[in-house]
Amino acid sequence: MKEFRGFVIKEFYHIFRDKRTMLVLFGMPLAMMLLFGFVITNEIKDVNIAVLDRSKDEVTRDITSRLVSSGYFKLYDNLNNDKEIGKVFRRGIVKEVVIFEPGFGRRLEKERIANIQILADASDANFANLITNYTSAIIRNYVNETNHQQTFPYQIVPEVRMVYNPELKGVYLFVPGIMAMILMLISALMTSVSIVREKELGTMEVLLVSPLKPIQIIIGKVMPYVALSFINAIIIVILGYWVFELPVQGNIILLMAECLLFIMLALSLGILISTATESQQIAMMLSMVALVLPTILLSGFIFPIENMPKILQWLCVLMPPKYFIIILKNIMLKGTGLAYVWKETLTMIGFTVFFIVMASKKFKVRLE
Amino acid sequence: MRTILYIIQKEFIQVFRNKAMLPIIFVIPIVQLIILVNAATMEIKHIRLAVVDKDLSQTSRKYISKFNGSPFYVIDQYTFSMDEAENELKKGNIDAIIQIPSGFERKLVRESQSKIQVIVNAINGVVAGITNAYIQNMTIGYNIEVVTAIAGKPTIMNPPADININYSYWYNPQLNYKNFMVPAVLVILVTLIGMFLSGLNLVREKELGTIEQINVTPIRKYQFIAGKLIPFWVLALTELAFGLFVGKVLFNIPILGSIWLLFGVAAIYLVVVLSIGLLISTMTNTQQQAMFVMFFVMLVCIMMSGIFTATETMPGWAQRIDYLNPIYYFMRTVRMILLKGSGFKDIINEIICLMVFAFAMLRMAIWRYKKTA
Numbered sequence: 001m002k003e004f005r006g007f008v009i010k011e012f013y014h015i016f017r018d019k020r021t022m023l024v025l026f027g028m029p030l031a032m033m034l035l036f037g038f039v040i041t042n043e044i045k046d047v048n049i050a051v052l053d054r055s056k057d058e059v060t061r062d063i064t065s066r067l068v069s070s071g072y073f074k075l076y077d078n079l080n081n082d083k084e085i086g087k088v089f090r091r092g093i094v095k096e097v098v099i100f101e102p103g104f105g106r107r108l109e110k111e112r113i114a115n116i117q118i119l120a121d122a123s124d125a126n127f128a129n130l131i132t133n134y135t136s137a138i139i140r141n142y143v144n145e146t147n148h149q150q151t152f153p154y155q156i157v158p159e160v161r162m163v164y165n166p167e168l169k170g171v172y173l174f175v176p177g178i179m180a181m182i183l184m185l186i187s188a189l190m191t192s193v194s195i196v197r198e199k200e201l202g203t204m205e206v207l208l209v210s211p212l213k214p215i216q217i218i219i220g221k222v223m224p225y226v227a228l229s230f231i232n233a234i235i236i237v238i239l240g241y242w243v244f245e246l247p248v249q250g251n252i253i254l255l256m257a258e259c260l261l262f263i264m265l266a267l268s269l270g271i272l273i274s275t276a277t278e279s280q281q282i283a284m285m286l287s288m289v290a291l292v293l294p295t296i297l298l299s300g301f302i303f304p305i306e307n308m309p310k311i312l313q314w315l316c317v318l319m320p321p322k323y324f325i326i327i328l329k330n331i332m333l334k335g336t337g338l339a340y341v342w343k344e345t346l347t348m349i350g351f352t353v354f355f356i357v358m359a360s361k362k363f364k365v366r367l368e
Numbered sequence: 369m370r371t372i373l374y375i376i377q378k379e380f381i382q383v384f385r386n387k388a389m390l391p392i393i394f395v396i397p398i399v400q401l402i403i404l405v406n407a408a409t410m411e412i413k414h415i416r417l418a419v420v421d422k423d424l425s426q427t428s429r430k431y432i433s434k435f436n437g438s439p440f441y442v443i444d445q446y447t448f449s450m451d452e453a454e455n456e457l458k459k460g461n462i463d464a465i466i467q468i469p470s471g472f473e474r475k476l477v478r479e480s481q482s483k484i485q486v487i488v489n490a491i492n493g494v495v496a497g498i499t500n501a502y503i504q505n506m507t508i509g510y511n512i513e514v515v516t517a518i519a520g521k522p523t524i525m526n527p528p529a530d531i532n533i534n535y536s537y538w539y540n541p542q543l544n545y546k547n548f549m550v551p552a553v554l555v556i557l558v559t560l561i562g563m564f565l566s567g568l569n570l571v572r573e574k575e576l577g578t579i580e581q582i583n584v585t586p587i588r589k590y591q592f593i594a595g596k597l598i599p600f601w602v603l604a605l606t607e608l609a610f611g612l613f614v615g616k617v618l619f620n621i622p623i624l625g626s627i628w629l630l631f632g633v634a635a636i637y638l639v640v641v642l643s644i645g646l647l648i649s650t651m652t653n654t655q656q657q658a659m660f661v662m663f664f665v666m667l668v669c670i671m672m673s674g675i676f677t678a679t680e681t682m683p684g685w686a687q688r689i690d691y692l693n694p695i696y697y698f699m700r701t702v703r704m705i706l707l708k709g710s711g712f713k714d715i716i717n718e719i720i721c722l723m724v725f726a727f728a729m730l731r732m733a734i735w736r737y738k739k740t741a
Contacts, residue, residue, distance in 0.1 A: 018654075020652060021657050024660045038686065039672060039682050044681060045681070090709065092714065112530060114531055115531070116534065117533075118535050122539055123539045123707035123708055125537075125548055127678040128543065139531055142531075158486050158504065159484065160499075168496055194656065281572070289399070297407045304495075307414065309406050315403075326460065336458055340459055
């Protein structure tokens with residue numbers, strides 16, 4: 001037992017001495033939270049548009065100033081002819097062009113109908129969709145206001161209630177994913193690399209001939225990463241609470257227990273990878289492709305799984321982070337208890353057991 | 369010059385000798401293109417609804433059928449119990465609930481106003497926002513229909529003024545999100561391969577101690593850096609060509625602009641990326657450290673480059689920081705060249721910025737690399 005303690009202490013020294021990695025490890029959750037919280041948004045503000053006004057009357061000027069004063073758009077340029085449209089789009093600054101037909105105001109007055117054309121740069125399809133929706137909402141509002149004397153005699157009024165995230169903040173969606181990613185990164189990737197490193201540098205041999213049992217070596221190696229991951233999980237929860245006012249609705253003990261379970265799962269994966277590879281670069285590439293990428297893409301972190309093609313949805317079933325993210329969303333945002341997530345929890349336990357069995361089968365005590 | 373050639377030769381031999389490296393270089397692009405492009409859909413569809421219709425009148429049924437007709441929504445469940453629906457929402461089996469109270473139609477006719485409740489799981493704010501907008505818009509339209517249905521004919525004598533809005537989506541009329549993602553994947557691919565290969569390479573020599581042997585040779589600093597850069601520069605450009613080819617075959621992405629221009633920009637951009645990789649590896653001591661720093665730098669830069677969401681939606685300060693982000697320029701230009709056919713004149717500013725970066729980063733990498741251990 002004394003040897004084991006010594007070994008664990010050595011491992012802790014190893015990791016905590018490495019200032020640069022520590023900086024990244026603790027800077028990462030912070031940067032990710034800020035990034036996703038503030039930067040990855042769908043808010044529209046001051047988007048550059050251009051206007052091709054073939055009418056130049058009071059109404060068109062009115063609508064243009066409506067668009068600009070909404071705060072969503074900024075008038076970048078007044079165009080004079082069709083040819084300029086392609087030019088401004090190709091330069092990539094203007095995202096939308098609004099075209100008023102000749103005699104716009106007169107037609108609206110006399111014929112009660114007039115035409116506006118909205119051209120959007122749809123090389124970014126979603127963004128184009130979003131800004132054209134905003135533009136048409138502003139124009140419709142204008143029309144409604146000019147028709148204000150008429151109201152409908154019968155009205156259905158929808159009362160919409162946004163549950164779990166009343167202010168529609170983007171962070172709510174991302175926090176569980178960030179947590180999964182960082183835990184995966186530290187637990188699986190760091191572990192696999194640090195074990196393979198001992199192999200590559202030849203120091204594994206020294207450890208294997210020591211009186212420590214292989215199981216003790218492995219446990220000793222992963223201990224610091226368990227601690228690190230756990231601290232990071234707590235940091236993320238606290239950050240979410242302080243910076244983004246994201247409360248933990250459910251039971252915090254349950255939340256931490258699920259985090260620990262996921263850390264175990266990731267560690268066992270890391271160990272499995274380390275038993276299968278011989279060089280750090282391969283271990284890294286494997287971890288990146290097999291762990292980090294799926295955690296970002298195939299777990300419902302950023303992209304909803306329901307929207308993917310069927311084959312990818314089946315692939316998602318095999319991704320452990322998917323279950324963790326579902327659990328986190330339930331406990332943190334919806335405030336549900338174990339009764340709602342027992343299936344996911346069991347699945348994660350199953351994964352962990354499977355990986356540990358696989359790893360212990362592949363683990364070699366001898367170097368060939 | 370001969371010295372550089374020898375170093376290049378050595379690097380190539382090393383890369384091709386590593387059996388696992390080649391598959392990684394050529395399999396990753398295909399896997400990434402297939403998975404990333406298909407998985408990364410921000411398209412909103414299949415929002416699952418539960419309907420609690422306690423009125424079961426003609427008006428309520430018609431109202432609900434409006435959701436059935438929309439491409440965004442799927443009515444997943446009909447139930448009469450609100451508790452059951454809320455439970456399903458908690459379990460995550462549905463995304464929103466529409467409740468129509470009993471006496472809905474009667475109230476509408478008698479009091480000329482009637483309410484319905486909509487409960488949306490707003491964890492995904494974008495979906496919630498769009499659902500809200502859709503419901504509001506659709507209800508306004510439905511109100512007009514109801515007037516005709518109940519009163520028999522439009523009661524409004526003076527026709528309201530109306531503006532007819534015509535949309536046209538340039539460069540991508542079908543609003544196909546894949547067109548947007550394929551260029552992005554190419555950018556990631558080139559960046560990933562370039563930065564990791566160059567970055568890990570030098571630090572590996574440090575870790576294994578072979579750098580000492582090079583340090584005692586008469587090889588000059590710039591020769592060494594050049595010898596390390598050029599092989600990966602060639603590899604990454606090959607990778608880009610390969611990725612472009614796969615993208616064309618698999619997704620038939622539009623290539624409107626000049627391929628030569630694309631490769632020209634990529635050549636400059638790669639100098640930036642490779643120099644950053646080398647710079648990181650001169651500053652770190654182990655591959656693990658280098659990898660972590662690189663991963664961190666890349667993640668932040670890629671996320672801020674406008675890969676998934678337009679940079680215009682970011683707050684002002686973030687947009688200003690982006691002027692220092694080389695991936696931002698490359699992401700922009702690749703999309704502009706491929707999707708819009710932008711020419712040299714349109715992207716001259718981005719090219720100049722990338723050149724400045726390339727020069728600065730290369731100088732930094734050479735300066736930081738010290739021959740003394």
